[in-house]
Amino acid sequence: MSARPQTSDVVIVGAGAAGMMCAIEAGRRGRRVLVVDHARAPGEKIRISGGGRCNFTNLDAGRTDRFLGANPRFAASALGRYTPADFIARVDKAGIAWHEKTLGQLFCDDSAKQIIRMLIDDMRAAGIDLRLGTAVETYGRSGDRFDLTLSDGSAVSAASLVVASGGKSIPKMGATGWGYEVARHFDLAVTETRPALVPLTFEQGLLEQTTPLAGVAVDAVVSHGKTRFEEAMLFTHRGLSGPAILQISSYWREGDPITVQMAPGVPVLERLKAKKAENGGKQAVHTALSEIVPRRLADTLATREGANGKLAEVGDKVLARLETAVNAWTVKPVGSEGYRTAEVTLGGVATEQLDQKTMAAKAVPGLFFIGEVVDITGWLGGYNFQWAWSSGWAAGQIV
Structure with a gap:
C-alpha cells in the first residue's frame, strides 16, 4: 500500500531567483510551501552571475522597452509593483553592500553568495520546505489539485503548482526545457526558444x-x-x-x-x-x-x-x-555559441495565456509560470534578475 501523499498549499519547481522569491512571499502569507530542485545547491545562476558578484538588478529595469518577447508590455504589471527599489531595500535590510558599476547595473561589493544566503534565510524564516537534489518524476492534475511524484520516492499534492525551472541556457548547470514540457502538457503554447545574450x-x-x-x-x-x-x-x-x-x-x-x-x-x-x-x-x-x-x-x-x-x-x-x-x-x-554559453533563453511560455498581474495560467487554475521560463527576456545588466524577482513576487501574492 503506497504512502499517502504529502499535502502542500504550493509546490514550486525551481530554487532559482524567481522560485525562491515566490516561496518567500507565499510563506510570509502563511502558505505551506515546498520548493524542489534537481540541483544540489539553490541559486546557481545567482552564484555565477556578474563574475561572482551578482548583477542583481538594474536601475532602469522598470522599462519594458528593455525586454523582448511577443508582448514585452506583459511585464509592466509585475515590474511596476515590485521595482528595483524594492529589491534594493531588501538587499540593504540584509546588510549587503553594493555599488553601481555602469549603465544602472548594480552588483554586490563582495560575493553573489550573499544574495543566495539572504534568500535562504528569508525562506527559512518563512517556514519553506526546500528539497534539493530532488527532481519531479511525474505530474498531473486531479480535480482541483496537482499530484506530483518526486525522485526521492515521495508524493505531493498541492493546490498550486509554480513552474520556476528556467530555460535551456547553461545546460552544464542542469538547465532543461522541462518547464516548456509542463506548459505543453496543459495545452499552453510555447513561443520559439533560442539562445540569447550569447x-x-x-x-x-x-x-x-x-x-x-x-x-x-x-x-x-x-x-x-x-x-x-x-x-x-x-x-x-x-x-x-x-x-x-x-x-x-x-x-x-x-x-x-x-x-x-x-x-x-x-x-x-x-x-x-x-x-x-x-x-x-x-x-x-x-x-x-x-x-x-x-x-x-x-x-x-x-x-x-x-x-x-x-x-x-x-x-x-x-x-x-x-x-x-x-x-x-x-x-x-x-x-x-548556443545554450552552452547563453546567459538566458529567448522565448518561452506564451504570455497571452498568462495573467500579467498574477502569472497564473488563465485556463488552468492553480498553475503559474515565473521567471525565465516565460516569454519575457531582458537586456544584459540585471534586467533578467529583476524580472525574476518581480514575477516571483507577483505570483507569491496569490498562490
Whole structure:
C-alpha cells in the first residue's frame, strides 16, 4: 500500500531567483510551501552571475522597452509593483553592500553568495520546505489539485503548482526545457526558444582573418537594423563576444548582418589625413591607426586593406577604406555559441495565456509560470534578475 501523499498549499519547481522569491512571499502569507530542485545547491545562476558578484538588478529595469518577447508590455504589471527599489531595500535590510558599476547595473561589493544566503534565510524564516537534489518524476492534475511524484520516492499534492525551472541556457548547470514540457502538457503554447545574450560565431574563412585578434577588446557600437548598443566588444577564437555582442545577439537572427563601429565618434579618415600631412607622411599607416584602435587590430586592418606602407605612400581612397573597416564594419555571423554559453533563453511560455498581474495560467487554475521560463527576456545588466524577482513576487501574492 503506497504512502499517502504529502499535502502542500504550493509546490514550486525551481530554487532559482524567481522560485525562491515566490516561496518567500507565499510563506510570509502563511502558505505551506515546498520548493524542489534537481540541483544540489539553490541559486546557481545567482552564484555565477556578474563574475561572482551578482548583477542583481538594474536601475532602469522598470522599462519594458528593455525586454523582448511577443508582448514585452506583459511585464509592466509585475515590474511596476515590485521595482528595483524594492529589491534594493531588501538587499540593504540584509546588510549587503553594493555599488553601481555602469549603465544602472548594480552588483554586490563582495560575493553573489550573499544574495543566495539572504534568500535562504528569508525562506527559512518563512517556514519553506526546500528539497534539493530532488527532481519531479511525474505530474498531473486531479480535480482541483496537482499530484506530483518526486525522485526521492515521495508524493505531493498541492493546490498550486509554480513552474520556476528556467530555460535551456547553461545546460552544464542542469538547465532543461522541462518547464516548456509542463506548459505543453496543459495545452499552453510555447513561443520559439533560442539562445540569447550569447557570443556570435563566424564561418571558417572569416575566422582565419579574425582569429589573430582573439583577446582584443574595443569600446564599440554594434547595430542590427535600428537596434544599437554601445558597450565593450571582444574578439574570440570563435567570433565576437563582450557586452555589446551579447546584447545584439538577442535581436540578431541567422542570415542577418551586424554593423560595428570600433572607434565610435572618431573621424578616422580625418585623423589619418592629418597624420599624413605631418612630417612628410613618414609615419607607418598601422602606427597611425594604432592611435585610434588597439595595435593588433590596426596591424590586421592595415594589412587587409593593403595599407602596409607609410602614410605618404597610401592614397586617400585606401585611407577611406580603413575608415570604413574601423567604423562601418558589416559582418554576417554564421551562428551563436548556443545554450552552452547563453546567459538566458529567448522565448518561452506564451504570455497571452498568462495573467500579467498574477502569472497564473488563465485556463488552468492553480498553475503559474515565473521567471525565465516565460516569454519575457531582458537586456544584459540585471534586467533578467529583476524580472525574476518581480514575477516571483507577483505570483507569491496569490498562490
